[in-house]
Amino acid sequence: MQQLEIKNLRVAIGENEIIRDLSLSVGLGELHAVMGPNGSGKSTLAKVIAGHPDYKVTSGEVFMDGENLFELEPDERARKGLFLAFQYPSEVPGVTIANFLRAAMQARLPEGEELEATDYYAKLYEKMDLLEIDRSFTSRAVNEGFSGGEKKRCEILQMAMLDPRYAVLDETDSGLDIDALKVVANGVNSLRGPNLGVLLITHYQRLLNYIVPDFVHVMVQGRIVRSGGKELALELEEKGYDLIRDHAEEPVAA
Amino acid sequence: MSNGTAVLEEVTQTPAVKSTITSSPQEGADDLPLWFQQQREQGWREFSTMPNPTRKDQAWRFSNVDALDLSPYRFANAPSDDEQVEILERSAMLNGKSGRLIFANDQLLERDALPESLRKAGVIFQPLERALIEHEDLVRKHFMTQPAVLGSAKFAALHRAQVRAGAFIYVPRAVELELPIEIFHWLVDENAAVFPHLLLVADELSKITVIEHFRSFDQTAPGFACGVNDLIAGRGAMVKYICAQRWNENVTALQINATTVERDASAMSLNLHLGGSYSRFESLSRLVGEGARSDLLAVAVAHRKQEFDARTLQDHVSPHTASDLLYKNALDDRARTTFGGLIRVEPHAHFTDAYQKVRNLLLSDDAEANSMPGLEILADNVRCTHGATSGQIDEDELFYLRTRGIPVKVAQHLIVTGFLNEVVQRLDQAAIATHLHRLIEQKFASGAD
Ligand SMILES: Nc1ncnc2c1ncn2[C@@H]1O[C@H](COP(=O)(O)OP(=O)(O)O)[C@@H](O)[C@H]1O
Numbered sequence: 204m205q206q207l208e209i210k211n212l213r214v215a216i217g218e219n220e221i222i223r224d225l226s227l228s229v230g231l232g233e234l235h236a237v238m239g240p241n242g243s244g245k246s247t248l249a250k251v252i253a254g255h256p257d258y259k260v261t262s263g264e265v266f267m268d269g270e271n272l273f274e275l276e277p278d279e280r281a282r283k284g285l286f287l288a289f290q291y292p293s294e295v296p297g298v299t300i301a302n303f304l305r306a307a308m309q310a311r312l313p314e315g316e317e318l319e320a321t322d323y324y325a326k327l328y329e330k331m332d333l334l335e336i337d338r339s340f341t342s343r344a345v346n347e348g349f350s351g352g353e354k355k356r357c358e359i360l361q362m363a364m365l366d367p368r369y370a371v372l373d374e375t376d377s378g379l380d381i382d383a384l385k386v387v388a389n390g391v392n393s394l395r396g397p398n399l400g401v402l403l404i405t406h407y408q409r410l411l412n413y414i415v416p417d418f419v420h421v422m423v424q425g426r427i428v429r430s431g432g433k434e435l436a437l438e439l440e441e442k443g444y445d446l447i448r449d450h451a452e453e454p455v456a457a
Numbered sequence: 458m459s460n461g462t463a464v465l466e467e468v469t470q471t472p473a474v475k476s477t478i479t480s481s482p483q484e485g486a487d488d489l490p491l492w493f494q495q496q497r498e499q500g501w502r503e504f505s506t507m508p509n510p511t512r513k514d515q516a517w518r519f520s521n522v523d524a525l526d527l528s529p530y531r532f533a534n535a536p537s538d539d540e541q542v543e544i545l546e547r548s549a550m551l552n553g554k555s556g557r558l559i560f561a562n563d564q565l566l567e568r569d570a571l572p573e574s575l576r577k578a579g580v581i582f583q584p585l586e587r588a589l590i591e592h593e594d595l596v597r598k599h600f601m602t603q604p605a606v607l608g609s610a611k612f613a614a615l616h617r618a619q620v621r622a623g624a625f626i627y628v629p630r631a632v633e634l635e636l637p638i639e640i641f642h643w644l645v646d647e648n649a650a651v652f653p654h655l656l657l658v659a660d661e662l663s664k665i666t667v668i669e670h671f672r673s674f675d676q677t678a679p680g681f682a683c684g685v686n687d688l689i690a691g692r693g694a695m696v697k698y699i700c701a702q703r704w705n706e707n708v709t710a711l712q713i714n715a716t717t718v719e720r721d722a723s724a725m726s727l728n729l730h731l732g733g734s735y736s737r738f739e740s741l742s743r744l745v746g747e748g749a750r751s752d753l754l755a756v757a758v759a760h761r762k763q764e765f766d767a768r769t770l771q772d773h774v775s776p777h778t779a780s781d782l783l784y785k786n787a788l789d790d791r792a793r794t795t796f797g798g799l800i801r802v803e804p805h806a807h808f809t810d811a812y813q814k815v816r817n818l819l820l821s822d823d824a825e826a827n828s829m830p831g832l833e834i835l836a837d838n839v840r841c842t843h844g845a846t847s848g849q850i851d852e853d854e855l856f857y858l859r860t861r862g863i864p865v866k867v868a869q870h871l872i873v874t875g876f877l878n879e880v881v882q883r884l885d886q887a888a889i890a891t892h893l894h895r896l897i898e899q900k901f902a903s904g905a906d
């Protein structure tokens with residue numbers, strides 16, 4: 204039961220079906236990589252799990268440790284341990300990272316209990332050091348004027364602060380140079396353990412050299428077309444998506 | 458002949474009529490200078506003869522002129538001893554300050570004088586009534602010299618007729634006050650009226666920050682406030698003025714500001730509008746010397762059925778002057794805001810730099826924001842931009858916060874705070890900014906029920 208379980212999920216935007224009968228389970232302590240070409244529905248999947256209002260779930264369910272996520276508001280899901288690192292994180296003008304994260308952590312405390320400021324800053328600085336983020340960032344507005352790499356690091360910083368049980372990381376590697384990639388990978392690796400399940404969405408094999416997955420799934424046109432161990436990522440790199448897509452497209456066309 | 462407190466004591470004659478603020482002020486309050494008494498009489502005459510504003514006047518377009526029925530309001534007595542104790546307790550805002558005056562129902566409750574070093578340097582910070590006697594010439598030279606051109610001439614006249622409380626501040630040449638001066642005005646009783654006055658004269662190259670607080674003792678008692686503040690930044694002076702308006706939400710409030718900025722001087726004002734049922738704010742910035750600069754900042758947080766009505770004029774009289782207006786409104790429920798603002802560049806005011814930006818954040822479909830920006834350019838080689846925008850909270854931004862576990866209401870408030878923060882940041886005064894943010898948060902908390 205300790206898993207993030209996606210069951211026969213179908214998602215549409217308007218008339219357009221984006222996720223087509225997708226099933227996938229991430230056990231606590233596991234790291235699953237989902238790889239797929241642009242437009243295959245990876246971000247849609249991530250946002251639906253997190254509860255974005257724009258998408259219509261036409262059938263299927265997502266359970267987190269047995270609890271139906273679709274019965275929870277996005278913020279409730281997060282407080283129960285879900286985290287999404289966005290492919291394109293929003294800017295929050297005028298709200299500093301320190302205040303933003305403080306609000307997020309405060310929201311996890313019981314009513315009437317105040318976040319302890321000293322502990323909070325100690326943890327914040329520790330995680331910033333881990334991710335090689337300059338401390339001056341605490342007083343910068345969330346994602347405002349950040350480079351692509353800074354945004355991605357800031358996402359992982361948030362994950363590190365919020366200690367999720369299940370984290371969906373959507374293309375956390377895109378836009379990073381190799382040094383930044385290593386820092387982010389190092390950050391994610393340091394958070395891995397028996398109490399964290401990760402769904403790592405990526406477009407490139409590159410990240411998987413640094414974050415070694417337990418399982419790899421290939422997603423094409425809204426469904427998982429292949430699953431396997433970490434070697435699948437290498438095979439994919441060798442053959443490309445086209446080969447796999449060729450197999451995948453038959454049932455779609457039918 | 459009645460004495461100096463006759464405004465109150467006249468009540469004993471024919472209370473039903475005379476207790477209201479719309480009855481004529483006393484005949485001579487004989488310890489005050491004659492010119493001041495004459496001003497009162499003249500103010501009274503003007504107030505009595507000028508017509509009430511109507512929505513047909515451009516200056517009152519979109520305004521709730523019905524809120525301006527002044528018949529219920531009266532001068533109230535000094536608060537009781539218990540109330541005074543509580544007011545003093547609740548008037549503690551900034552830790553570091555140069556001086557403080559606390560008024561309640563237009564009566565002086567407390568005065569924290571300036572430190573000796575500043576007094577020796579010639580800085581004056583006195584209740585208006587006292588300054589009228591001790592610094593008559595200085596007060597007379599600057600007292601309400603700017604006509605109220607933004608619609609409220611009638612109410613400026615009423616203020617002139619009824620003003621009794623407020624502060625006079627004078628900073629001599631090249632004197633700098635490191636810490637701000639604080640002034641509190643409290644409304645205490647049901648239907649009480651106050652006429653807060655501030656006259657700030659900053660002489661050449663001086664530097665000062667003043668913060669005014671408008672507060673209600675009671676959370677619901679109706680009241681009326683009709684304030685005037687005149688800020689004068691002499692050559693090269695730097696003046697910062699902050700007003701935290703937090704009357705309760707049954708108060709009708711008018712505030713009329715005139716800022717005069719002389720050569721190479723700069724003035725920055727930030728008005729935080731939180732309270733009032735109907736709250737109107739008129740602000741005139743006159744850039745009279747070359748190199749003068751004025752920053753006009755305002756933030757309004759409007760909810761329920763509140764109305765905030767702002768009218769501004771950035772008047773560029775001299776060349777090479779700059780003004781920058783940034784007003785932000787956050788509106789929830791059925792609240793309304795109105796902004797009417799004009800940039801006027803007078804002939805000869807070449808090389809003017811003038812900006813005007815109004816941004817409204819609508820948190821509810823029933824809220825209404827009206828913006829009427831305007832330009833009148835009579836000089837060459839000027840750079841003016843103005844714009845007003847209204848929008849809602851970005852759904853993706855809200856979603857982003859929610860995926861961090863932040864509940865919707867808190868997320869909205871955080872986004873609004875961030876939206877308003879751009880204005881507060883411009884002050885570049887961390888302690889005051891923190892204080893203003895706390896007031897905004899308190900307002901959010903009060904609206905949560
Ligand atoms: N908000 C949206 N509105 C309309 N179409 C969308 C929206 N989001 C995604 N899509 C479409 O859904 C498909 C999948 O997109 P996405 O989930 O972003 O894929 P990926 O992350 O794998 O690149 C694409 O065809 C994209 O154009």
Ligand SMILES: [Mg+2]
Binds near residue numbers: 246290373374
């Ligand atoms: Mg994507």
